[in-house]
Amino acid sequence: MSAVEIDGLTKRYGDVIAVSELSLSVDRGEVFGFLGPNGAGKSTTINVLLGFLDPTAGEVSVLGTDVTADPQSVKARVGLLPEAFEPVPNLTGREHVAAAIETKRADDDPDALLDRVGLAPEAARRPADDYSTGMFQRMALAVALVGEPDLLVLDEPSAGLDPNGVQLVREIVREESERGAAVFFSSHILDEVERVSDRVGILRDGELTAVNSVENLREDLGMGSVVSATVDAVPDLDPIRAVDAVTDVSADDSIVRVACAAPGAKMSALRRLDDRATVADVTIEESSLEDLFEAYTTGRSGTGDGDAGDGATGQSGGGESSAAGSTADAATAGGDRA
Numbered sequence: 001m002s003a004v005e006i007d008g009l010t011k012r013y014g015d016v017i018a019v020s021e022l023s024l025s026v027d028r029g030e031v032f033g034f035l036g037p038n039g040a041g042k043s044t045t046i047n048v049l050l051g052f053l054d055p056t057a058g059e060v061s062v063l064g065t066d067v068t069a070d071p072q073s074v075k076a077r078v079g080l081l082p083e084a085f086e087p088v089p090n091l092t093g094r095e096h097v098a099a100a101i102e103t104k105r106a107d108d109d110p111d112a113l114l115d116r117v118g119l120a121p122e123a124a125r126r127p128a129d130d131y132s133t134g135m136f137q138r139m140a141l142a143v144a145l146v147g148e149p150d151l152l153v154l155d156e157p158s159a160g161l162d163p164n165g166v167q168l169v170r171e172i173v174r175e176e177s178e179r180g181a182a183v184f185f186s187s188h189i190l191d192e193v194e195r196v197s198d199r200v201g202i203l204r205d206g207e208l209t210a211v212n213s214v215e216n217l218r219e220d221l222g223m224g225s226v227v228s229a230t231v232d233a234v235p236d237l238d239p240i241r242a243v244d245a246v247t248d249v250s251a252d253d254s255i256v257r258v259a260c261a262a263p264g265a266k267m268s269a270l271r272r273l274d275d276r277a278t279v280a281d282v283t284i285e286e287s288s289l290e291d292l293f294e295a296y297t298t299g300r301s302g303t304g305d306g307d308a309g310d311g312a313t314g315q316s317g318g319g320e321s322s323a324a325g326s327t328a329d330a331a332t333a334g335g336d337r338a
């Protein structure tokens with residue numbers, strides 16, 4: 001059974017189509033990165049997923065339950081880190097987490113959760129409305145983790161975090177996925193998404209233009225990698241150009257650069273080069289998720305023959321919406337709050 005199954009989701013706000021005919025599934029234990037420019041429809045999708053908004057059309061089931069029919073039982077099994085989590089005035093960080101544990105009828109130790117997200121005990125005893133953005137984000141993450149949820153929905157989990165915090169989020173996402181939870185998260189930090197996601201979905205004007213692993217998206221667009229090899233003398237390069245999925249070969253005095261559209265081409269090209277010259281050093285530069293993101297959200301493909309914007313797997317329509325966030329949302333979904 002999938003953790004998330006979205007079938008033909010459309011959400012309209014009056015004349016605005018925020019999400020259109022979006023279909024998507026996320027497996028248990030999978031880390032799914034949800035990307036898209038501002039206003040693409042990410043928060044709208046998340047809000048529907050969690051039962052905060054009703055779909056205009058389509059079906060959404062979470063952990064095998066129809067969200068529209070039974071939003072409460074879905075919320076009880078989901079941990080949510082909303083885009084905007086508003087603190088309860090004067091409530092300490094620890095009290096926020098304790099309230100979430102009570103709301104979810106979970107048996108977590110609040111101190112252990114706060115320790116896991118790196119919020120020091122002294123800080124946890126201070127009112128959360130005095131927290132820095134990063135401290136607040138750590139507390140909100142602890143709230144999301146309450147009750148070992150089967151699905152974690154994280155809207156911009158690294159917003160406001162320092163590099164150590166970003167690294168911590170990555171570790172927690174991995175641990176949760178290893179425990180068997182699905183993780184559905186949106187982020188504008190593409191490096192983070194690439195490091196942690198099994199697959200990514202890219203939304204553009206409410207339409208899902210691509211769903212795949214980053215590696216496969218690179219391959220689809222022909223935006224693979226560039227192998228740069230330092231050689232003693234540049235040989236005839238035609239045999240290297242003849243390797244399958246090699247899209248370009250160039251050289252200067254001692255460096256041969258080979259653009260590869262598929263992972264397998266790198267070693268084949270290198271072997272041929274090594275047969276014809278002495279290779280002293282090699283570096284490999286992968287096209288970044290930034291490049292892919294640009295290609296899929298503007299229709300501009302970087303180097304390859306791929307046709308960005310056609311949609312590798314997904315579909316949907318355009319729009320934008322409001323975020324799932326807020327204290328109340330976290331309370332009901334992931335659970336906290338007094």
Ligand SMILES: Nc1ncnc2c1ncn2[C@@H]1O[C@H](COP(=O)(O)OP(=O)(O)OP(=O)(O)O)[C@@H](O)[C@H]1O
Binds near residue numbers: 042045323
């Ligand atoms: N309550 C609303 N009423 C009317 N239009 C809305 C409403 N909420 C969102 N929209 C529209 O739906 C579209 C999708 O917005 P949404 O917030 O889902 O995008 P997003 O991808 O989450 O953006 P961001 O990255 O900026 O958070 C936007 O064009 C927005 O104008």
